[in-house]
Amino acid sequence: MTTNAHIEKKRLDNPPATIKFKIQRREREGASAHWETFELQYRRNLNVISALMEIRKNPVTVDGKQTTPPVWDMSCLEQVCGICTMVIDGKVRQSCSALIDDLLLASNSDTVSLAPMSKFPNVRDLKVDRSKMFDHLKQVNAWIELDGSYDLGPGPHISNATAQERYDLSRCMTCGCCLEACPQYGDDNYIGPQAIAQARLFNMHPTGQNTKEERLNGLLGDDGIGNCGNAQNCIQVCPMSVPLTKAIYETNRDITVDALFGWLKK
Amino acid sequence: MATSLKIAIVGGGLAGLAAAMKIAEAGHEVDLISVVPVKRSHSVCAQGGINGAVNTKGEGDSPAKHLDDTVYGGDFLANQPPVKRMTDMAPEIIYLFDRMGVPFSRTKEGLMDFRRFGGTLHHRTAFAGASTGQQLLYALDEQVRRWEVEKKVTKYEGWEMLSLVMDDHQVCRGLIAMNLQTLELKSFAADAVIMATGGPGMVFGKSTNSQTCTGSAVAACYQQGARYANGEFIQVHPTSIPGEDKLRLMSESARGEGGRVWVPRDPQDARKPKDIPDGERWYFLEEKYPAYGNLVPRDIATREIFQVCLEGHGVGGENQVYLDLTHIPAETLTRKLGAILEIYEMFVGDDPRYVPMRIFPGVHYSMGGLWVDFEQRTNVPGLFAAGECDYSIHGANRLGANSLLSCVYGGFVAAPSAIEYAKNVERGSTETNGIYDAELKKQQALNDEIIGSEGGENQYKLHEEMGKVMTDNVTVVRYNDRLQATDDKLVELQDRFKKISINDSNLWATQAVPHARQLRNMLDLARVITLGALNRDESRGAHYKPDFPDRDDEKFMKTTVAEYSAEAPVLSYEAVDVSLVEPRKRDYSAKKKG
Numbered sequence: 052m053t054t055n056a057h058i059e060k061k062r063l064d065n066p067p068a069t070i071k072f073k074i075q076r077r078e079r080e081g082a083s084a085h086w087e088t089f090e091l092q093y094r095r096n097l098n099v100i101s102a103l104m105e106i107r108k109n110p111v112t113v114d115g116k117q118t119t120p121p122v123w124d125m126s127c128l129e130q131v132c133g134i135c136t137m138v139i140d141g142k143v144r145q146s147c148s149a150l151i152d153d154l155l156l157a158s159n160s161d162t163v164s165l166a167p168m169s170k171f172p173n174v175r176d177l178k179v180d181r182s183k184m185f186d187h188l189k190q191v192n193a194w195i196e197l198d199g200s201y202d203l204g205p206g207p208h209i210s211n212a213t214a215q216e217r218y219d220l221s222r223c224m225t226c227g228c229c230l231e232a233c234p235q236y237g238d239d240n241y242i243g244p245q246a247i248a249q250a251r252l253f254n255m256h257p258t259g260q261n262t263k264e265e266r267l268n269g270l271l272g273d274d275g276i277g278n279c280g281n282a283q284n285c286i287q288v289c290p291m292s293v294p295l296t297k298a299i300y301e302t303n304r305d306i307t308v309d310a311l312f313g314w315l316k317k
Numbered sequence: 318m319a320t321s322l323k324i325a326i327v328g329g330g331l332a333g334l335a336a337a338m339k340i341a342e343a344g345h346e347v348d349l350i351s352v353v354p355v356k357r358s359h360s361v362c363a364q365g366g367i368n369g370a371v372n373t374k375g376e377g378d379s380p381a382k383h384l385d386d387t388v389y390g391g392d393f394l395a396n397q398p399p400v401k402r403m404t405d406m407a408p409e410i411i412y413l414f415d416r417m418g419v420p421f422s423r424t425k426e427g428l429m430d431f432r433r434f435g436g437t438l439h440h441r442t443a444f445a446g447a448s449t450g451q452q453l454l455y456a457l458d459e460q461v462r463r464w465e466v467e468k469k470v471t472k473y474e475g476w477e478m479l480s481l482v483m484d485d486h487q488v489c490r491g492l493i494a495m496n497l498q499t500l501e502l503k504s505f506a507a508d509a510v511i512m513a514t515g516g517p518g519m520v521f522g523k524s525t526n527s528q529t530c531t532g533s534a535v536a537a538c539y540q541q542g543a544r545y546a547n548g549e550f551i552q553v554h555p556t557s558i559p560g561e562d563k564l565r566l567m568s569e570s571a572r573g574e575g576g577r578v579w580v581p582r583d584p585q586d587a588r589k590p591k592d593i594p595d596g597e598r599w600y601f602l603e604e605k606y607p608a609y610g611n612l613v614p615r616d617i618a619t620r621e622i623f624q625v626c627l628e629g630h631g632v633g634g635e636n637q638v639y640l641d642l643t644h645i646p647a648e649t650l651t652r653k654l655g656a657i658l659e660i661y662e663m664f665v666g667d668d669p670r671y672v673p674m675r676i677f678p679g680v681h682y683s684m685g686g687l688w689v690d691f692e693q694r695t696n697v698p699g700l701f702a703a704g705e706c707d708y709s710i711h712g713a714n715r716l717g718a719n720s721l722l723s724c725v726y727g728g729f730v731a732a733p734s735a736i737e738y739a740k741n742v743e744r745g746s747t748e749t750n751g752i753y754d755a756e757l758k759k760q761q762a763l764n765d766e767i768i769g770s771e772g773g774e775n776q777y778k779l780h781e782e783m784g785k786v787m788t789d790n791v792t793v794v795r796y797n798d799r800l801q802a803t804d805d806k807l808v809e810l811q812d813r814f815k816k817i818s819i820n821d822s823n824l825w826a827t828q829a830v831p832h833a834r835q836l837r838n839m840l841d842l843a844r845v846i847t848l849g850a851l852n853r854d855e856s857r858g859a860h861y862k863p864d865f866p867d868r869d870d871e872k873f874m875k876t877t878v879a880e881y882s883a884e885a886p887v888l889s890y891e892a893v894d895v896s897l898v899e900p901r902k903r904d905y906s907a908k909k910k911g
Binding site: 062181205209 | 338339342353354356357358359361362409412413415416417418419420421422423424425426427428429430445446448451452455459460462463465466474498527528529560561562563565566652656660663664666667775777778820821822823825826827828829
């Protein structure tokens with residue numbers, strides 16, 4: 052029996068009677084943004100999603116004005132699909148795992164603010180278009196080149212340590228937190244941490260190593276890895292604890308080794 | 318490329334992507350329609366693993382045993398030939414994912430590691446941490462992205478299928494989908510359509526499913542003549558974490574790695590769980606099922622937990638029991654179950670490495686779905702189905718870690734089957750005879766009707782009412798009078814649906830119109846599920862009626878088949894192919910014979 056002590060979570064002991072939600076609204080891409088505030092009765096175990104669901108049912112602002120229901124994206128609600136990412140009390144994160152009690156404790160207030168991510172086109176209200184991130188994965192050939200999907204037996208032997216390291220990279224859910232927080236990312240000038248980490252994921256695989264250079268080439272352009280300013284914001288906000296800075300460092304090292312000694316292999 | 322065919326796939330989870338990869342690889346073109354970017358599909362939620370009898374542990378496991386476990390676990394309601402084909406294919410499917418670079422957990426030798434799961438005595442489940450579904454989905458997402466670059470696959474992400482396009486001979490010629498940003502409707506002509514849209518968990522309001530799992534597209538197929546089979550078989554997962562917005566899954570792997578389910582022997586016992594000595598804990602699953610213990614199949618574990626709480630033995634008198642991992646070293650737990658323990662800690666606040674989890678059953682999976690033959694063909698020519706949205710593999714109860722397998726299997730069978738069909742189908746002058754325009758107009762009219770409706774009913778409240786009545790009466794324990802009352806309520810909700818007023822005047826990227834259409838379709842599926850249950854007077858797998866506590870093979874070893882009519886689903890029954898494993902009584906209290 053393990054008896055390790057662990058730290059009990061701090062809980063909200065004196066909750067307010069009502070909670071205010073300050074939500075950034077935008078009718079559609081290109082329209083101007085404004086804020087609306089909604090009020091809900093406090094309940095235990097609320098998260099941002101369940102609050103939004105409640106507001107959506109009957110969207111009336113705190114001033115009694117009937118308005119349109121806020122639009123946001125949601126799917127798994129278990130912080131594994133990445134779709135419900137937004138900026139909550141100034142911090143980018145998934146709204147499903149943002150528990151109201153924790154937010155109120157941290158801000159020591161009765162108000163939660165919700166805004167869309169700022170680095171992506173704002174479709175409406177809290178909904179953004181992150182298709183660019185999937186294009187970035189194409190740019191770095193983020194896949195294993197298979198001869199075919201027919202039966203060719205098992206893959207190569209891999210140590211559990213390597214599998215574990217790759218697993219940590221492979222948990223990236225393309226949510227965009229790292230890009231939102233990265234001071235270098237914006238206006239298509241930098242591919243950003245997520246794609247670099249995915250290049251690293253496949254470059255670490257015994258089969259993936261065969262096409263390593265193609266992946267590295269995808270990171271050598273004007274928008275490539277050289278734009279990383281080492282602010283290390285990405286690692287602070289990554290909800291999956293993907294070792295982004297390590298992946299950037301190791302990929303940089305690969306590129307340097309490749310540049311210095313690449314001719315030896317030819 | 319005169320020989321290149323166009324196949325539309327609806328749904329970009331494991332089954333849809335598996336089919337897309339196979340079709341692209343065969344040189345044909347795919348239009349892939351998905352309500353969310355495919356990488357965000359519900360398959361990411363699958364946690365525990367994928368089954369395949371590779372027998373690397375020297376336990377004498379084999380595909381034949383996997384077949385036996387699956388049909389026995391499914392209480393002999395599945396046609397056995399496709400189950401055999403799946404369990405035979407399982408090892409090569411797992412190896413393929415290994416080659417694609419899925420970071421499966423490894424043994425010291427560097428081979429894939431396998432864990433135990435419910436309903437089997439073998440280590441048969443390959444896993445990548447405790448987020449295997451996410452990892453498998455990503456692997457297929459990556460392969461399909463490669464085909465997207467090769468221009469073989471065109472993705473329509475953020476599009477929702479509304480209906481099939483049928484020609485005058487009731488042959489499926491494509492589909493209509495709606496852009497969820499602009500509400501634009503578009504017709505997709507296709508030589509064949511594969512449905513891979515997953516399950517209908519949202520019918521129950523709260524479930525372990527993603528918000529996208531409405532079953533809406535499948536309901537549309539049903540309304541247009543596709544048969545829906547075994548709708549009443551809904552798996553309620555024994556261990557979920559109740560929440561305001563959803564029931565979060567606590568994977569079976571928690572028990573696979575040694576988790577124990579218990580309640581205090583004295584229901585009044587208010588001590589902290591760790592202060593209750595072993596002798597004063599009631600490990601009711603281990604006591605009743607000494608051979609399988611905590612790893613009895615899900616339907617059994619669910620009923621036992623439900624019953625224990627019903628009888629007042631729940632922790633603190635509430636609907637919850639302990640799922641205890643605290644006897645396992647924290648480091649082992651982190652390595653093998655980290656992802657799911659984080660979910661619990663994130664949403665509940667307690668660290669399950671040190672504090673037993675509190676769990677309760679939650680709606681999880683639909684064994685029922687679109688009727689398909691052994692080649693994944695629905696009864697509608699040109700329409701195929703794969704994954705959770707088809708009914709074919711799991712019978713009356715699904716075993717853990719068989720879902721990821723059946724999704725990939727279904728996709729791998731549907732793809733060549735659809736290609737074969739498309740090669741031989743007669744191509745009518747479909748483009749010119751106006752069937753696409755006619756269906757577009759029909760669907761636009763439905764949208765206009767919803768947008769113009771001003772009866773004052775709130776769509777979200779109707780959804781809540783549906784979810785509540787379904788959860789209360791059509792899940793773990795079922796009684797005929799309550800099932801009848803549920804259907805009456807559903808008919809009432811269908812009537813009230815006609816009077817909804819959407820509350821969004823801004824139609825750009827509105828969620829009100831798509832949700833209203835989903836709700837309308839979910840109500841149809843809810844009736845299929847409820848009436849299927851009402852008419853099945855026996856208990857089998859996930860379907861349990863105290864008034865009919867035994868399995869009745871003579872009358873009900875049959876597939877329920879529902880066909881749409883405007884008044885109510887029309888039910889009929891079809892014999893089950895049990896040609897491979899002779900049906901026998903399920904008994905998990907002792908080791909399996911045979």
